[in-house]
Amino acid sequence: MAEPIARFKKKGNSATNFTATPSRLIAHVDMDAFYAAVEAMDQPELAGLPLVVGGLGPRSVVSAASYEARAFGVRSAMPMGQALRLCPTAAVRPVRMARYRQVSGQVMDALAAFSPLVEQISVDEAFIDLSGCRRLWGPPRQAGLAIKAAVSRACGLSCSVGLAPARFLAKIASERDKPDGLTVVEDLEGFLRTIQLREVSGVGKKAQERLAALGLKRLVELRPLRPELLERLFGSGGARMARLAWGDDPTPIEPRRPVKSLSHELTLDRDTADRELLAALLLDLGHKVARRLRDKGLAGQSLTLKLKTSDMAIVTRSTALSAPTNDGGRIVATARGLLAAYQGRGPFRLIGVGLGRLAPAGAGQSELFDAGRQKAQALARAEDEVRRRFGERAIQRAAQTPSLDHDEKLVHNDE
Numbered sequence: 001m002a003e004p005i006a007r008f009k010k011k012g013n014s015a016t017n018f019t020a021t022p023s024r025l026i027a028h029v030d031m032d033a034f035y036a037a038v039e040a041m042d043q044p045e046l047a048g049l050p051l052v053v054g055g056l057g058p059r060s061v062v063s064a065a066s067y068e069a070r071a072f073g074v075r076s077a078m079p080m081g082q083a084l085r086l087c088p089t090a091a092v093r094p095v096r097m098a099r100y101r102q103v104s105g106q107v108m109d110a111l112a113a114f115s116p117l118v119e120q121i122s123v124d125e126a127f128i129d130l131s132g133c134r135r136l137w138g139p140p141r142q143a144g145l146a147i148k149a150a151v152s153r154a155c156g157l158s159c160s161v162g163l164a165p166a167r168f169l170a171k172i173a174s175e176r177d178k179p180d181g182l183t184v185v186e187d188l189e190g191f192l193r194t195i196q197l198r199e200v201s202g203v204g205k206k207a208q209e210r211l212a213a214l215g216l217k218r219l220v221e222l223r224p225l226r227p228e229l230l231e232r233l234f235g236s237g238g239a240r241m242a243r244l245a246w247g248d249d250p251t252p253i254e255p256r257r258p259v260k261s262l263s264h265e266l267t268l269d270r271d272t273a274d275r276e277l278l279a280a281l282l283l284d285l286g287h288k289v290a291r292r293l294r295d296k297g298l299a300g301q302s303l304t305l306k307l308k309t310s311d312m313a314i315v316t317r318s319t320a321l322s323a324p325t326n327d328g329g330r331i332v333a334t335a336r337g338l339l340a341a342y343q344g345r346g347p348f349r350l351i352g353v354g355l356g357r358l359a360p361a362g363a364g365q366s367e368l369f370d371a372g373r374q375k376a377q378a379l380a381r382a383e384d385e386v387r388r389r390f391g392e393r394a395i396q397r398a399a400q401t402p403s404l405d406h407d408e409k410l411v412h413n414d415e
Contacts, residue, residue, distance in 0.1 A: 027128040028162045028170035032179035034124035035064035037157045038103050039093045050090040054080050057269045063095050103155050110154035117253045129253035144182045166249035172199050192247050195219040219245050263354025264288045271310045273346035282335045285353045290328035299324035300355025305338040308350035317342055324359050
């Protein structure tokens with residue numbers, strides 16, 4: 001940075017510029033190695049053994065690893081081949097999202113008993129605002145123990161809980177004592193001084209590198225800097241960092257945060273430039289997206305095709321639909337149209353399709369009054385019921401290509 005950092009340091013005591021809210025009590029509940037824990041619960045012979053959840057294809061990645069596997073250096077998002085080299089004795093089990101969602105529902109139902117303000121942020125974690133519930137659940141540590149016991153009763157699995165007067169602090173606290181941990185932030189200032197920038201959600205690797213170049217690696221080391229400098233360097237995220245350095249995070253807990261988009265992606269075993277194969281893969285992907293939309297009572301009006309080339313470049317092509325839809329046939333046809341219009345040769349290692357601009361199903365869907373569309377919707381509902389009763393692979397459409405290595409994504413409004 002060309003300008004001396006001293007020019008941007010504050011004068012005097014800056015603590016009065018920001019005010020934390022110690023009267024708030026936020027809990028962050030994080031299930032321990034959730035996918036792996038569910039697999040071990042369903043197959044008790046796997047308990048206590050190194051266990052990895054993910055695909056076995058040459059480009060598959062680790063979705064989750066038990067703590068026994070983590071002891072060998074296995075981590076989520078690691079290539080499966082690398083994971084098995086680190087831990088050759090690991091048991092590998094495929095991802096079973098339907099089962100994980102089922103257990104997740106049990107967990108969230110248990111958490112709902114503690115406060116009306118529960119915000120699920122992923123299949124295995126949630127925030128709870130306990131600020132108005134202290135008389136019900138007692139001091140923070142007592143409340144944390146009650147939460148852990150309720151989760152255990154609900155699904156038989158352990159979780160780690162962090163409690164703090166700010167949302168971001170609760171999340172950091174829950175990571176401090178895993179698995180089966182409980183961390184209560186009682187000394188706000190003392191806890192803030194222990195936080196590394198890499199622990200703070202929203203401070204990405206590039207921001208960490210730029211701050212490290214200035215000799216800044218701990219959150220409290222940002223305090224002497226003027227907020228306008230951080231905002232100049234990092235935009236609105238910089239202004240947020242300036243406040244977090246004092247423990248100030250007014251972000252509310254919002255139940256039922258709306259899903260912004262929903263997508264399915266497929267990583268191929270081998271790179272391909274075969275357009276017919278890619279179009280065939282879109283049949284499976286498009287109908288998977290449609291089923292998830294219908295399950296959630298949603299429809300989308302913005303469709304995106306995603307491709308990743310062999311050199312890891314990501315290409316996206318998007319289009320707006322005339323009305324929101326959750327019809328698989330329409331999604332597939334539109335995605336194939338985007339693929340046909342794209343002139344890049346490839347080869348490609350990943351293909352995906354997603355819907356955005358989500359709204360409740362039926363909103364603005366004049367297509368539902370078309371007889372052909374009504375028949376398609378009736379057929380789709382029948383297919384959904386068969387899959388719910390007999391499993392994902394109980395029924396497939398003609399010419400559907402078997403899935404290889406899916407990455408399912410639900411994108412929420414982030415902090």
